[in-house]
Amino acid sequence: MEDRPPPDLRTHQPHSARMYDYLLGGKDHYTVDSEAAEKALTAFPMLRTAARENRKFLGRAVRYLVREAGIRQFIDLGSGLPTAENVHQVAQSADPGAHVVYVDNDPIVLVHGSALLARDARTAVIQGDIRAPRAVLDHPQTRALIDFERPVGVLAVAVLHFVADEEDPEGIVRVLREAVPPGSHFILSHATADIAPEAAMGVQRAYRSQGVPLTLRGRERFTEFFAGLELVEPGVQVVCDWRATEPEHRRPDHADVSWYGGIGRLAAG
Numbered sequence: 297m298e299d300r301p302p303p304d305l306r307t308h309q310p311h312s313a314r315m316y317d318y319l320l321g322g323k324d325h326y327t328v329d330s331e332a333a334e335k336a337l338t339a340f341p342m343l344r345t346a347a348r349e350n351r352k353f354l355g356r357a358v359r360y361l362v363r364e365a366g367i368r369q370f371i372d373l374g375s376g377l378p379t380a381e382n383v384h385q386v387a388q389s390a391d392p393g394a395h396v397v398y399v400d401n402d403p404i405v406l407v408h409g410s411a412l413l414a415r416d417a418r419t420a421v422i423q424g425d426i427r428a429p430r431a432v433l434d435h436p437q438t439r440a441l442i443d444f445e446r447p448v449g450v451l452a453v454a455v456l457h458f459v460a461d462e463e464d465p466e467g468i469v470r471v472l473r474e475a476v477p478p479g480s481h482f483i484l485s486h487a488t489a490d491i492a493p494e495a496a497m498g499v500q501r502a503y504r505s506q507g508v509p510l511t512l513r514g515r516e517r518f519t520e521f522f523a524g525l526e527l528v529e530p531g532v533q534v535v536c537d538w539r540a541t542e543p544e545h546r547r548p549d550h551a552d553v554s555w556y557g558g559i560g561r562l563a564a565g
C-alpha cells in the first residue's frame with residue numbers, strides 16, 4: 297500500500313457508493329454525493345427506507361447462507377463502504393474462520409475498507425469491476441482467500457443495476473456461476489420500476505443526469521439473472537419480504553422499497 301500513489305477519489309463527481317452511504321446515514325461522502333442523493337430523494341422520498349431494507353435483506357441473506365447453507369467463503373461484488381453488519385461480521389459471528397473478499401470499483405471503498413480490515417487476515421478488500429468478472433476471480437487476493445473447490449457465496453447486491461444492458465449483466469453472472477462449484481449460492485438484489493414507476497424512473501433520471509449509470513429492471517428480467525440456479529424459497533421477493541423477521545404490518549409498502557432480492561443455489565451436475 298505504502299508505495300502506491302494516492303487513489304483518485306473523483307470527489308468532483310457523485311458516486312453510487314458514497315450516495316448510498318449518505319442514504320444510509322453514514323459519514324463517508326462528499327457534498328456532490330449528498331446533493332446528488334437529495335435529487336434522487338426528491339423523486340423518491342422513501343429512498344432511505346429502500347436502501348435500509350436492501351441492507352437488511354443482505355444481512356438476512358448472508359445469515360441464511362452461513363447458518364442454513366453452510367457457506368464459509370464469500371465474494372461480495374459492489375460491496376459499498378463499510379456500514380453496520382458487513383458481510384464478514386455476519387459470517388464470522390457464525391464461524392470466525394469465514395473468509396470474505398470485498399470488491400468495489402470505487403477507490404474510496406478500498407481506502408475505508410482496508411483501514412477497517414487492517415488486522416483481519418481472513419478478509420480482503422480489492423478494487424475491481426464486476427464488469428470484468430474474470431479479473432476479479434483471478435485477483436491474487438481472491439485466489440488466496442477463496443477455495444474454488446468449495447461452495448462460495450457470491451453477492452451482487454444492489455450493483456447489477458449499475459451495469460447497462462450493453463455491458464451484458466447476465467453474461468457477468470454466467471461467468472461467475474461457471475467459476476464456482478455446486479452448492480455455491482448467489483445473493484442478488486436490484487432496484488425496479490415495476491411497483492412505483494413514476495417515482496422510480498425519477499430516481500433513474502436523477503442518477504443518470506449526474507453521471508451515475510442506473511438501469512432499473514423488472515421482475516422477469518431480474519429473475520433471468522438466476523438462470524442455471526435453483527431459487528431458494530421464497531424465490532424473488534420485494535427485499536423487505538424475503539424471509540422477513542418482522543410481521544407484515546410492520547414492513548414498509550412495496551412502493552416505498554421498489555427493490556427485488558433473492559438467492560439462487562447452484563445444484564450439482
Ligand SMILES: C[S@@+](CC[C@H](N)C(=O)[O-])C[C@H]1O[C@@H](n2cnc3c(N)ncnc32)[C@H](O)[C@@H]1O
Pocket residue numbers: 312313314316350351354373374375376377399400401402405424425426427452453454455458
Ligand atoms: C448501492 S451500493 C450497494 C452496496 C452493498 N452491496 C449493499 O447492497 O448494501 C452499490 C455499490 O456498487 C459499487 N459499484 C457500482 N458499479 C460497480 C462496478 N461496475 N463494479 C464494482 N462495483 C460497482 C458502488 O461503488 C457501490 O459501492
